[in-house]
Amino acid sequence: MAERISFSAVINGQKVGPMDLPHDLMMVELLQEYLNLTGTRLSCGQGVCSACTIIVDDAEKGSYTVPACVTGVAWLNGKSVRTIEGIAGRDEQGGPVPSPIQRAFLEHFSFQCSYCTPGFVNGATVLVERLQRQPIASDQVEAAILEALDRHICRCTGYVRYYQAVRDVILSTPGLTTDGPQFDMVARQEVTQ
Amino acid sequence: MITALRIIGALVLLAVIGAGLLFWSAGKEVRIPPASVDFAALTTDQHDRLIERGEWVARASDCAACHSDPDGGSDLSGGLPMVTPMGSIYGTNITPSREYGIGDWSPDDLYRAVAVGVAPGGRNLYPAMPYTSYHRITREDSDALWLWLMQQEPVDKPNRKNDMVFPFNIRPAISFWNALFRPEPAPFDAQGRPNAQGEYLVDVLGHCGECHTPRNAAYALTPDHLAGNVIEGAYAPDLRADALVSRGWNHSDLNSFLHRGLSPQGVMTFRMFPVLSHSTSHLPQQDLDAIASYLMPDQPVTDLAARRPSAALSSRGQDLYTGLCAGCHGDDGQGQPHSSVRLDVNTTAMFDDPINLVRVIAEGIPERDLAHGERMQAMPAFADMLSDADMASLVSYLRQRWGGQSDDVSAEQVQDALARAH
Numbered sequence: 267m268a269e270r271i272s273f274s275a276v277i278n279g280q281k282v283g284p285m286d287l288p289h290d291l292m293m294v295e296l297l298q299e300y301l302n303l304t305g306t307r308l309s310c311g312q313g314v315c316s317a318c319t320i321i322v323d324d325a326e327k328g329s330y331t332v333p334a335c336v337t338g339v340a341w342l343n344g345k346s347v348r349t350i351e352g353i354a355g356r357d358e359q360g361g362p363v364p365s366p367i368q369r370a371f372l373e374h375f376s377f378q379c380s381y382c383t384p385g386f387v388n389g390a391t392v393l394v395e396r397l398q399r400q401p402i403a404s405d406q407v408e409a410a411i412l413e414a415l416d417r418h419i420c421r422c423t424g425y426v427r428y429y430q431a432v433r434d435v436i437l438s439t440p441g442l443t444t445d446g447p448q449f450d451m452v453a454r455q456e457v458t459q
Numbered sequence: 460m461i462t463a464l465r466i467i468g469a470l471v472l473l474a475v476i477g478a479g480l481l482f483w484s485a486g487k488e489v490r491i492p493p494a495s496v497d498f499a500a501l502t503t504d505q506h507d508r509l510i511e512r513g514e515w516v517a518r519a520s521d522c523a524a525c526h527s528d529p530d531g532g533s534d535l536s537g538g539l540p541m542v543t544p545m546g547s548i549y550g551t552n553i554t555p556s557r558e559y560g561i562g563d564w565s566p567d568d569l570y571r572a573v574a575v576g577v578a579p580g581g582r583n584l585y586p587a588m589p590y591t592s593y594h595r596i597t598r599e600d601s602d603a604l605w606l607w608l609m610q611q612e613p614v615d616k617p618n619r620k621n622d623m624v625f626p627f628n629i630r631p632a633i634s635f636w637n638a639l640f641r642p643e644p645a646p647f648d649a650q651g652r653p654n655a656q657g658e659y660l661v662d663v664l665g666h667c668g669e670c671h672t673p674r675n676a677a678y679a680l681t682p683d684h685l686a687g688n689v690i691e692g693a694y695a696p697d698l699r700a701d702a703l704v705s706r707g708w709n710h711s712d713l714n715s716f717l718h719r720g721l722s723p724q725g726v727m728t729f730r731m732f733p734v735l736s737h738s739t740s741h742l743p744q745q746d747l748d749a750i751a752s753y754l755m756p757d758q759p760v761t762d763l764a765a766r767r768p769s770a771a772l773s774s775r776g777q778d779l780y781t782g783l784c785a786g787c788h789g790d791d792g793q794g795q796p797h798s799s800v801r802l803d804v805n806t807t808a809m810f811d812d813p814i815n816l817v818r819v820i821a822e823g824i825p826e827r828d829l830a831h832g833e834r835m836q837a838m839p840a841f842a843d844m845l846s847d848a849d850m851a852s853l854v855s856y857l858r859q860r861w862g863g864q865s866d867d868v869s870a871e872q873v874q875d876a877l878a879r880a881h
Contacts, residue, residue, distance in 0.1 A: 271778075289781055292786055312787055312836060313836075314798075327843070333786075336786025336787050337783065337786060339782070340777075340778040340779075340781040341779070341781075341782025341783050342782065343782075
């Protein structure tokens with residue numbers, strides 16, 4: 267069995283590698299131990315709690331999530347990945363500008379200890395990006411949020427404020443629902459930044 | 460020309476007479492054994508013991524496997540679909556509801572339905588009701604089952620109409636099938652039979668052969684008893700002793716599999732999961748031992764060590780396994796207790812037909828409480844992440860690394876497996 271792998275990827279828009287890594291290295295270890303990207307949280311270590319959720323950007327399928335704790339670098343080799351460090355935008359001075367989902371979580375006081383928050387941000391971000399491609403009727407939004415975020419576990423505040431925040435973003439953002447706010451190119455660009 | 464017409468006419472006449480004889484022979488009254496007890500004369504003690512036996516019969520026969528309510532109601536009020544090539548059949552209400560269930564049935568009526576496949580009024584049951592296996596139920600057990608069923612909560616829920624395609628939606632026509640394939644009622648006699656209890660549980664009450672035995676073109680069981688069969692989109696494996704031994708089974712693991720739903724060889728999946736929850740997890744240990752002794756008469760000493768790779772493993776398959784599977788199942792396939800199964804000795808990769816392996820990877824498995832404290836975490840579905848070619852590479856890798864299968868599974872075989880899945 268090959269014990270090493272030559273790993274290259276685009277992580278948060280930056281080219282990483284080629285790196286000589288153990289073939290069986292899990293992505294969360296690469297992020298934390300090799301790249302000092304410590305925002306991705308290791309919790310259950312068996313792909314159940316979704317705290318370590320990261321985003322894979324696929325040119326054909328669009329974005330989707332994987333649990334970094336049980337997804338190996340062997341799968342992510344050559345792919346484009348976003349972690350929580352890559353979600354916020356930048357202002358003209360280079361300071362961080364929270365994404366609409368991040369801003370909504372702050373405004374709704376959605377989290378307390380925040381251990382699960384990076385996973386929730388990434389899961390909700392992928393949901394919003396999916397709705398940009400395939401808008402749904404506004405009466406289907408709550409079910410879509412439940413379906414997308416049900417696997418994320420939070421042990422402090424419960425889930426209501428996370429869900430309310432995501433619902434507000436979806437219902438107030440043009441283009442995400444078929445019967446919601448009118449399509450607005452400027453607002454759409456804000457969301458996709 | 461005239462001669463040809465005469466021959467055709469004679470053949471048609473013969474066919475009509477033959478069909479008439481078949482129909483008559485199947486439709487005539489089948490003699491059934493008399494009731495085993497006088498229900499009116501039972502003492503309280505006898506009554507209680509009969510109820511207890513009846514519950515055991517219901518569990519061992521797994522009535523709930525087909526007669527439960529898929530919407531979470533009673534285990535006996537019906538509605539569960541069974542998908543066959545001839546259409547879907549829905550399990551009926553067998554609660555003692557007088558309007559919608561079997562509340563008006565006599566003990567004779569129940570025996571005739573279970574062992575002969577004919578409901579009151581001479582209505583043929585579809586052979587989805589496994590009377591071809593139940594025909595050997597003892598009258599004592601049928602009577603105990605009747606008493607237990609009549610004690611259950613009646614549920615006034617109408618039966619769902621079957622969605623059978625023509626001509627299979629013509630119930631009287633089942634008489635032809637019965638004439639050709641239905642065995643006569645023959646109450647099981649344990650005398651002189653080695654492993655009689657195991658045989659009774661496997662072949663009669665448990666009706667294992669209904670899924671695990673291949674069927675012929677008329678959908679009747681073939682003589683290749685328990686030789687394995689694809690049914691309802693999954694492969695029900697070969698349960699013959701040699702096949703079980705070759706896949707690494709032994710009595711102890713078989714017992715554990717039936718009791719808790721898990722053993723090193725695998726976890727109860729597809730239609731075996733409800734069999735665990737409704738039936739085998741409720742059976743006493745001596746029954747499970749009897750089943751193991753019947754299926755594997757010579758206690759084998761099986762080496763549970765993983766097989767050696769049967770072919771050169773592809774680097775693509777290894778990347779996919781390490782990248783998507785090893786995080787839970789381990790690089791060495793050892794799995795994790797109570798969360799993910801072992802793959803190094805798992806039998807699913809050993810089957811000739813890759814359908815189960817493809818389906819599990821494509822569809823995933825829900826998180827499950829198995830039985831007696833055993834549980835498994837959810838297995839994710841990878842259909843959206845894997846192309847058919849990648850699925851083929853991964854499935855080939857698993858089969859070659861641990862399954863003893865040396866051939867490559869192609870993308871076309873993956874598509875075929877997914878097409879047969881539902």
